[in-house]
Amino acid sequence: MEILSSLNPKQLEAVKQTEGPLLVLAGAGSGKTRVITVRVAYLIAEKGIAPYNILAVTFTNKAAAEMRERINELLKGQKLPSAPLISTFHSLCVRILRQDIVELGEGYTQSFTIYDTDDSLKVIKASLKDSGLDPKMFPPRQILYAISNSKNKGEDYEMFASKVDYNDEKRAAFARVYKLYVERLRNANALDFDDLMIKTVSLLRKSPEVREKYNDRYKYILIDEYQDTNPLQFALVKYLTEKQQNICVVGDDAQSIYGFRQADIRNILDFEDHFPKAKTVLLEQNYRSTQTILDVADAVIANNIGRKEKKLWTDNPAGQNITYYQAFDGDQEAKFTASKIYDHQRMNSKEKIAILYRTNAQSRVFEEALRKMRIGYNIVGGFSFYERAEVRDIIAYLKLTLNPFDDIALLRVINKPARGLGKKTLDELALRSKNLGVTLWETIATITDEKYEGQLALTPRAKKSLLLFKGILEGLQKLLGDSSKSEKPVSDLVIAAIENTGYSLMLKSENSEEAETRLGNLEELVNAAVDYDQQEKNGLRDFIDHAALSSDTDKYDRNAPVTLMTVHSAKGLEFPVVFLVGLEDGIFPHARSINDPKELEEERRLAYVAITRAEKTLYVTHSTRRRVYGEEMAAEPSQFLNEMPLDLIEDVSRGNSWLSFAKSAGARENRYTAKALRGENKKAKARSTYSGETYNTPDAINAFFNKKKGEASGKPRKDSPAPKEKSGFEKLKEFAAKEKPSQAEPPAGKFLPGAHVRHAKYGKGLVLRREGSGDNTKLTVSFPGFGQKKLIEKFAKLENA
DNA sequence: AAGTAAATTTTTTTT
């Protein structure tokens, strides 16, 4: 078979081992996707498996689309009776639930609505209001996060509540809100993202018939990025493979970066225990990157303790050293990046370039710099098309048409455009709905009924408006009802939701530039619907599901010359040239992960993912000052920079940089280290993991940075004399030395923004803001786990940490 | 009721 000729022996083994459980441990760039796609093609073309018996599951739509494309490529020219299902976990669940959710017996119907995070947050807020709890004391985001965590562990509300400590007021409040939240979703016939997984798993657990049905349907199952599966996803996999066991999972424990979503690395590490007859294939040859890039990645990941040893190797040439740049501030960093990109494009306009950062918020400056230099770019993440307010409004109308019990959608559009239904009317409506125990939609139907005439606190105007709204929605429903019979295009319904509701009239009469843009966006939505009508024909519901599950990461366009995105969204992709920016303590690794060794290891895996995206050229940059919440703060180089072999890094910074200093201070030792990394010198390798003495003393670095700061700003920062700030490396060293507490009591008045401090009650924290002077000096300090606290410096008894 | 100004909060990462 022709398609097999492109594979190496290991890859071939993974493709041909079609029966029974198979674990493919695939290092970065080892042709993981190739194995999956060829395997699917092989099953169809060689083994004669019907395509609809094959299921491949990914985490993102982007990965699914890519896979679909490549499989089609492999099978082009062949007429297939059906297509294999290439789906994300979530859309697979939607597919199953849309068919069989009634079997679950929880009262949900096939018309269930999907709530996104924003919708969920609104439900939390409403539930807080219902229970009379103060959102200031119990932040809705935190509650939502807690609920999601609990759900992803496979818990339900009762389990969460039963684990709450009697004295823990906060958790107790969370539990109360949790309960209301679940009830509200249930009443609205709505499922949140996590519910999609949960309800599917419960359904399979509950009904042997349904289980059997899907076991028979999907005879061959493949799971991509298996290291990122959480307990729920594992349960789903278990149920789906109960009968046939033809399961192939592919992943790399070194690239597990979704612990925050309860992904459990043990799923991949213990695969052989979960599926006793499993075979394992290791893919260790890297086809993507130069030896140098692999060495850098290896040196960083070697600092993780909890990891499976894997020896990634490549036939590729050593390639050029990676490039390092230290910028004065974020703007300079962006400017440097843009001008380097300009140079690259002049030399080779075909090479695709990526700028990778830790958080979406970092994208701004880079966008500006690129725009200034007229460099075309594509940005992944941030705002997705479906997240724009006007698009969401129209979607809300459509969701409401499909499921009028969706209170969140109803509240979103009941007064858009303005129909004179303000706070007062809505409060009345909410109250009635609560008393009657029915949804808002049903409440409207009830209280606008003739027989309640006179006994309601509703002005005739409000009543008229409610009737108007009701009429509009019924109009849409009627249109939809007709369409299910006559196959009316989705685009017609979208247009109706824009026109018949008065929405477009509202925008047109606004006569502003902004309104024009919005109308343009709605036009795009209509176009999307037209496209949809041409490609698929599964009706409005499927179109809306699509919108709900399509996320910002789906905007990746492989043809864009320059792509900006987070490291998370870059997973699975590769680029000839990569800029890894913002390598600073507190950003990458992120401040919220720095105190927990486990989370720090995940950050390091993330850094590993970032580095291994690069094929030939890798730039690593950081800046000495960084804006956080609009305030300039001192920034220190990331510890991950410290973990890279210094002699593989070329410094192109202007003037003295952290790197030039580090190199000269520890030149001899570091050459030793880097050489050892390539070879087998175990003793030297151990030194490359941070043991405290790699090349420097903290005081020297401190002196260096204080000097830098002075030079840079022309004068010392805000309050002089200069503070006794400790460097990130010093913190690191302390960490390595098992957190030896610092004894030096600093003189009062020395805590500047950016300083790391220790508080008797809250532990380690980061000073964010400093106000006032003398005895009245107030500090805003961020304590992980406790949030931001305002402290009077004089009484806070802070220590340097 | 609706629009505007002021105050307050926000950033991890994603389906």
Next chain:
DNA sequence: AAATTTACTT
């Protein structure tokens, strides 16, 4: 710095 929420006019 930007976005969201609240307070204040009209």
